[in-house]
Structures are given as structure tokens and as C-alpha cells.
Amino acid sequence: MTATGRTEGLATEQGGRATLLAAVLRHGPLVAVAIPAVAALGTALTTDWLPAGDVALEALRTADVGTARTPLVGAYSRFGWSHPGPLLFWLGSPFHQLLGPRGLLVEAVLVNLASALVAVTAARRVGGRAAAWLVAGATLAAVGAVGAPALLEIWNPFVAMLPLLAFLLSVAAAADGHRPSLVAAAATGTFAVQCHVGSAPVVLAALVGAGAWALHRRRTEAALPAGPAATDAGRRWWVWGAVAAVVLVLAWSGPLVEQVANDPGNLREMATFALDGEEAPAPLSDAVGVAARELGVPPAWLVGRETVEELPIVAAGAPWTLGVVAAALAVAATWALRRGDGPAARLVLLAAWLWLVSLVALTRNVGLYIPYLVRWTWPVGILVAVALALTGWRALAPTLGRRSAAASRAAALVAVVVVLAASAGLAVRSLGDRAEPDRPQGEAVRTLADAIDRTVPEGAYAYRWADPHDLGSVPVGVAVELERRGYDLVLPPERSLLFGEERVGPGDGLPRLVVVAERAGAVGPPAPGAEEVTTADALSPAERARLDEVEARIRRDADLPADRPVVVDSIVTARDLEAAGASEADTRAALDLQREGDAYRVWLVPPGAG
Template sequence: MSVSIPVSDPPPVVRRRRRGDADELIPIRTDRRELLLRIAIVVVAAAPAMAATLSVIGIHWVPGGDQAIEVLRISDVGGSHTPLVGPWSRWGWAHPGPALFWLVAPTQHLFGNDGVLLACGLLSTASAAGIAAVAIRRGGTVLGAITALGVVGFLGGMGLSTAVDPWNPYVALLPFLLFVLLVWSVVCDDLVMAPVAAVVGSFCVQAHVGFLPLVGGLSALAFVAVAVRHLRAHRAAPEGGTRSDTGSGGLLAAVRRHRLLSTFLATVVAGGLMWLAPLWDQLFGSGNLSALLSYARSPESDTAGWSKAFGIMSGQLRLPAPWMGANEASAAGLTLTAGWAWGVGAVLLLVVAAVVAVRRRHVDVAILDGIAVVAIGLAVLSTARMTGFVAPYMTQWWWIVSFVALLALVWTVVSLLDLADARALAVGALGVAVVVGGFVVVRDVPVDPPVPTLSRALSELVGPTAAALDRDHRYVVHTVDERNWGGAGPGLQLALEQLGYHVFVGPTDLTDIQYGARRVLEPAAGDGVITIVGLDSMGNGWVPPDGVRELARYDPLSPAERREFDESQASMHERMSAALGSEAPEGVLSMDSLHHAMLARASGVSQAEIDRMKELQAPGSGFAVFLSPPA
């Protein structure tokens, strides 16, 4: 005799979406096509960054400039001089923490300079994948596909070479976008994301202090939102659920308390571990956090102010936005401003979108709109507090704020049209993302390393220079390199140190922060001074002192082209001095600079002459390396 036992269907897999004051459980498709679509979204979002990463394998990069200084500090990780603070700042302090150095160090130790590019590329790839994954977690495949399209567009706007660049204003951009979406998840009561947000946000702040107001403000928003929600839940629970451990009310309350406490502890531990090194430096080292706080309280120059901050806000929120590839630099190289209408209009749109979303009971959507508004406010505050000139590289986080604002508005429209679960829309957006990502990869890959012309010059100079040095001697590296902002010197110092030579830099107010105290030496205490000079500077009047010996020379121009360049530069200087007087630029002219080109035209220099100067400067700078006795 057989007995038939009824078997119920398994419970559906669901995701939670806020609808009004309650959670609405939305069934999730679990069929194979849905899973493949989710995987495809993550892969498409990350593919351009991964393509850039793979293209730098074996590139044999010789860093210069700030990147070379960063690699010097990265190479210290794991030894007795392991850095406890971040990259240097021109204001006399370091960025808050060494997370960037520590993260990149393993691949740098294994693969040399190329390993730095590899690690940064992998960070960009992981961030892009994480952004898409969190978007899917919050809004399913439709939001995931829309976000993936935005990410590949963002990568195209900034250029894939930026995805592998270790320069700290760039390296935290995609992680910061991931952080914003993680905060959105936490505010929507997805508490498991809180420890991840603590780690990612800490990385961004340690890499560049400009992220501090945004990360700190959004973290505070998440904390307050979670606290308010759980206080309301506690007060709304039936009396038996708050005082009794028997019964469903008490059990649910206990589970809720345990979940909140465990999340809080995990977040504190994760964030605390990220800040151990900066705190150790504060207590027993350089006291960098105190220096940062002191500067914030008493800046050494005037701040940008609210008017400029609102102008920059509008310049960043306009369409097409700078993150889409639109120009954001003025002729003087400063961040462009725009009329307040763009910025105020964007904020009002977000506020209206949030109100409508709440009335339609799309609470998650309204939360994203609100986060975008808060992020804009924090970005304005951060911009207003900036000191000195405000250049685009100093306000790169505005790209992410602008991206989030547009994403929030698009997602609001999609949700209000009840298209949030439309698979056809997800597939369509993903198809467009594939096309855009493919175009970006074809255009940019293989990517150039940071400052490729300087890298090429250094690779030609290092060998002959090293061959003329004594490994038992100590040398101080001096730089005369106006066109590259002194970038050739750190590059030569790094390359020689990696070959085992004892090379140092002369003391200034910043060298301890830049290079670490162990690399600083008075020239008189060494056995010689290595001076690397840009040939542009030599053509502009720099003369080697007596007693020096030339060790190496590299020039991307032919002798005839070099003479033409020197004569053209001298002629332009003469005409600009006559026309502009004290306003005429001094030093090496660079026609890549919109400011120099504008002043040249105002002084009667023809556009044909300017274009020819650009052609001569396009291959990059030439250099000569000299060795002189100790000063």
C-alpha cells in the first residue's frame, strides 16, 4: 500500500524593497536566464577596466612625478620604514592613511613597477563589478544594467588609462561610487553592507582627504537612518514583544537587536582596523592627523568660498557632465564654473523626485534621491573649504556626485513607470552597455602608462646615468624640470634606488612627507649631486655650473627641431614680455596650456606658430643628466 505525501513548493526567493513604512518582498527570478543576465551585467561593467589591466602586463613602466614618489613609499611597505600615512600634500601634511600603499605593495613587490599598475587596475575592476552587484542587489537586473551602462560610460569619460593610474586623486573614484551605493543599501536596512562600506569609505579618505566630508557625512546619514528605524521598530513593537522572551514578538525583537548589535560591532572592527596605522602615527609618529586638523581650522590661504563652490556644483551637474568627457578646465587650468541654474535645477529635480517616489510608496528610490541631495550638499561644503587654486584634479569626487544624481533621477523615472522589473529593459540597457564598453576598449586599449612621454625619457636616461655612478657613494638628486612640474627627478631617483644605488633628495619643508625621512640628505653630506635638467629649461637660459660632468642626454627632437624650438620659445618670450610686461609668463612655455596659448595670441603670436610649438612639444621633454661635486 502506497501513501501519497503532499509536497509543497519551496518558498520563493525574494528581495526586500521598502514600500511605505513596511518591507515589501519582491519575488526574484531564479531561472538560469536570470542568473546569466546578472552575471553578464557584472562582467560588462567590469570588462573595460579588466581590459586596461591586462594591457599593462609587461609594459615596463618607469614612473615619474607624483607616481614615482608613491612607488617609493609603496616599496617601503613591509620593512622598518613602512608608511603609516598617505600620499603627500603641498600644504605640508600627508593624506590620512597608507591604505593605498599597503593595498598595492604585494603586486609591486612581486612584479615591480608594472605591479602597481596591475593592482590599481584590479582595484578598478573589482570596484566596477561591486558597483554593478550592489545595484542588482538593490534594484534587480534593470537597475544593474542601467548602472553598468553608466559605469562603462564613466570609464570612457575619464579614459581607461586612469583606471590603472595610482595617482591618489584618481585611484579612489570608483571605490567612492561603490561606497555611495553601499550607504544606500545600509540606509535601506541592508545592514550586512555596513562593514564593507566602512572599509571602502576608509580607503577613499586615506587615499585623498578631499573625500572626508563626503564619506563622513554619508556615514553619519547611514548611522542616523539605521538608529531611527530601529528605535521606531522598538517603539512600535507590541508590549509583549518588548518585555517577553517567549512569543513571536519577543523573538523578533531579540533577533532585531542581535542583528543590529552584530552589524555595529563588525562595522566598528572593520573601520577600526583600517585606521590603526594612522592612529599609531598620531600617537607615536609624525602626528599627521593633528597637522590635518590644524590646517582645517586655520588654512594658510583663502578658501574658495560659497559662490565658487555653487558655480563648480553647476559646472559638474550640467549635461553633458565632465564625467561624460565634457571639458571642465578653464584657460588658466582651473575648474570651470557655470550659472547656478544647472545646480539648483538638479537639486530641485531630485527633491521633487524624492517626494513623488514617497507618495508612490517607492521608499528605496526616494532614499537614493535623498542621498544624492545630501552628497551634493557635502560636495559644495568640501569645495567651499578648499584653499588656494581649485583645479579639476582636486575636485574629481564631483564626478561621482554628478553620476549618482543622474542615476537617481533615471531610476526614479523607471520605478514610477513600473519598469523596475522589466527584463526587456534590462537586456536593452545591457546591450547598449556592451556597445559603449566595446567602443571604449577599442579606443583606449592598450592603455598608456601615466605620463608616457616622461616614462619613455627616463627609460633612456637611467642606464647611462647608472653606469657612471659608484655604488658605494651617496648622491643627492636635484631637478630643473619646469614643464613636468619637477617630475623627472623623483623618477630618476626611484629608478636608481631600484638598481641599488644610494640616492637621496635635498631637504625642504616637504621632503620628509614626500619621500620619508630616510631618503633626505644635505647635498654637502653626499659624494655628489645628480642634476636632471629639462632641455626646454636649458634652451630658456639655464646654464650648467662649472665643474659638472654630463652623464646622459635624451631628446625626442632632432637637432634641427631643438634649435627651432629654442628660437621659437625665445621669440615668443620677447613678444609676450613686450606686450604684457609683468603679466608675461616666465620660464618654459607650454602650448598645451590654454593659459599660455591665450597669452601668446594676445601678444601677437600667430596660431600657426602656436600649433607648431605644440607639435614640437608633443613627443615630450628632453633631458640632460649632470654630476657635480657635493655643494
């Protein structure tokens, strides 16, 4: 081979490597967020999972779509109203009809996948490939911090997290001139707010911030000569704006119809609670501690310190870390403005604005600070981290480039490898045992529902329960599962917000099906003439024996009355028992075992019995 041929071959090889690297840098972020979602989708399609508690109620309302019971509002709130809209139920209906309960998990994966792809795409529009990689990495970190069930989690406060992140980045991209992002922002913002109203302050603040961003951009462009291209772009804005408006009208049609049809209506009840609620906000000191935990250093989305069992939040962050974040935002904004880096400056300013609004919103929290109530802060924290990291990269990149192009490429390659490794690791976790959310409670639902199905014929029953653990999530899940199997159940009137007015009533003239958990403390029949029809235990005999031993020690060490059930359903109740003398090893063992479910007795009470 001649020297010329060798040179051409080397050039071709180098060109091929450059093309491959360019493809990886361009499409890698999308692939990185898609890999774990595809793995989670495989789990969702093959599982025999059953929901319990609030998620079972979501399954019930999803099954109602397309019937006379089609939901027009969202999931219930403990404050006596429902969250704004039913989009979660409407979108999940086809999957539930085709696949049953696991269709909810499929919906969760697809919502999270679509949101992650939208977020990465919008980030690239705002800050280039570096922003796309940063958003992909932060998304994987947040999902990984929650654990394997994160992409499968359909509970309304949790499934709204990635759509809210996608909204924040989409509205920024729209403000920066990317017209299709208007539609993405309309869809994702609506979904987040309808799932959980806690997202509303951030969504409204983002719209204000994006409006200021767009106004500044238009004023800057107005100083430039206009031509035919500008006129054509204006027409396209109207087209995409009209599509976004159609999305909004369709998505909000249910809540608006409900508001007009009812007095006072759900939206009005929410507004009344927000403006004239009788409950006072939590103490400011608590708010600052929670704000530092969620939005300080390190942020909760990165270290995954929140669990459902931690009810309420008991480990506040250090308030001084909020000052660190504020200073970092100020420095980043100042640098970007002085360097004339418009995209970085606008992104940092938007992140700073949303961070401040989030701090204020946290001070307005009513009642306890429960992890799910503040999950909406995670997308804000991610946006802050991305804005700061992007500004830092833009500040360092020219220096790295001048010193060594190889060093710059090496830094980028390391970042790519880290993100892709995190993606692969999360995919493996999504395929592991018990990757589904609340799997133990779902197994308890199946055990109890199967026992009832074997001994109680299908028909109409007044369904009642007594279970102090986790707000009765297993009996609630059993009610939903029995209805799915063909039972006609009349639920307690005081549960109308959970099950809907059409499913509740006194049940006069019907036999009563009563589910009683062992920890409820009731040892005899619930009424004269009641017949015990079946029993079921979610624990194995060995697990039950171990739990009995642990509970006996807790009762002895904490000096509990003999007739008081030992209930350990959260970190808080565990610590209360530890303060009374129980050992931490015993309370945590009880927490883990009780989470698996309880022993239940099922009674059939004849019509008219007391």
C-alpha cells in the same frame, strides 16, 4: 510530431530564452564593469611602464612597506601635510614586490574592479536590477569620459573615485538592511579618505544620511510583529559590525600610531589647517561656477571635460543648471514619497543630501580649483543621476507594462545593449597604445635613467635637479628609478615631505648628481669643476626640430625675452601666451610636444665644489 509535442517544444524554447534573459539581466551589470577591467589588467601585466612625478613618489613609498621606512601616512599634500593614511601603499606592496613599477597599475585595476563590483552589487540591494544596470552604465560612462588610462590610474586623487562610489552605495545598502555592506562600506570609505582627504566631507555626510535612513527603516519595522527571525538578524548585525570594526582598526592603525608617536602629528596638522588655516577660500562666484561644472547639467563625470593639463579649471558651468538638478531631485523625492516607494525615496533623499553637502564643500576650497581636487564630486554626481533615473524608471515602468509587455522588454534590452557596447568599447581602448597614465613622462624617465646608468657608476650621490616643467616630474621619477636600480641618493632637505626625512639631507662630502632641463635656462656647469657626464632627449630629432620651430614662433609672436624659456605645461600657460600674441596652434603644439619630455644634461659635481 504531434501538436502536443510541438507545444511542449515551443514552451521549452521559450523557457530557455526566459532563463537566459533572466541570467543576463541579473549578472550583466557585473560582467559589463568587469570586461574593461580585465582588458586593462592585461595591459598592466605586460607593460614596461615607469612612473614619474607624484606617482613615482607613490612607488617609492610602496617599496618602503615592510622596511624600517614603512609609511604610516598617505601621499603628500601641497599644503604641508600628508593625506590621512597609507592604505594605498600597503595594498600595493605585494604587487610592487612581485612586478616592480607595473605592480602599481595592477593594484589600480584590481581596486577599480573590486569597487565597481561592490558598487553594482550594493545598487542591486538598494534598487533592484534597474539600479544595478544604471550604476554599471554610469560607471562605464565616467571611466570612458576620462579615457583609456582611467582604470590604470594609480594617482591618489583619481584612484579614490570608484571606491568612493562603492562606499556611497554600500552605506546605503547597509542602511537598507544588507549586513555585509557594513564591511564593504568600512573598507571603501577608508580607502577613499586615506587616498585623498577631499573625500572626507562626503564620507561623513553619507554616514549621517545613512544613519537617518537606518533609523527610519528601524522605526518602520518596529511597528511590525517581532519573531525569532528578528532576533537572529540582530545577532548577525553584531557579527558584521564586529568585522567592520576590525577592518577600521587595522586600516587606521598606521595613522593612529603616527599621531601618537609624533608631535603635532599628521592628523592634527590636517585638522589645524582645516579649522585655522591662513589661506582664504576661493571666491564664491568661482565656487558656484565649478559646482555647476561638476554637479550641474551636463555633469563633468559624463562629458569628461577635466584634464590634468587644465590647471586650474577655467571653464565654469552655468549656475542655472544647479537649479535644474535641485528641481529634479525635489520632484523625484515628492513622487516617491507620495507613492510610498520607500527605497526610491530614501535613495533620492540621500543623493540630495550629499549633493547639497558637496555644494557647500566646494565653497571651502582653498586656492585654485584644480581638476584633481574636485574629482570626489563625480561619485556624488553619479549617485544623483542614478537616483533620478531609477525614480523615473519606477514611474514609467507600470505604464509601459500596461501598454505593452513587449515595449517594456524592448526598452530594457536597448539599455542592456548600450551598456554592454560601452563596456566592450572601453575594453578596446584599454588595450590601445599608451593606455598607461602619463606614458610620455615615463618614457622620458627611462631615457634619462638609462643614460645615467650607462655613464655613472652605482654609489652614493647628492641628487639635485632644475626643471620648470610640471614641477620636475621627470627628474623626480629618475630619482625613484635610480634608487630602484641600486643608487643611494640623498635628496634636497626641502623635499622631505615628498621623499621622507630619512632620504633627505645636505649631502656634504658626496659627489652631486645634477639633472638640468633645457627649459630651465641654465647653459653652463652648475658649479666649478662639474663634469657633464651625459645628455638625453625625450624627443626624436624630428620632434625636437619641430618644437624648436614652434617655440621660436611663440617667442617672436609673444615678444618673449631671448633668455626666457618657453614653457607650456598647462592650458593656462598656453592661454597666457595666446593673450600675449602667440597663436593657439603653436601653443597647443608646444603643449603636446613638451608633455613628451625635455632635453636634459646631467652633471657630476665633485665633493666640496661650490
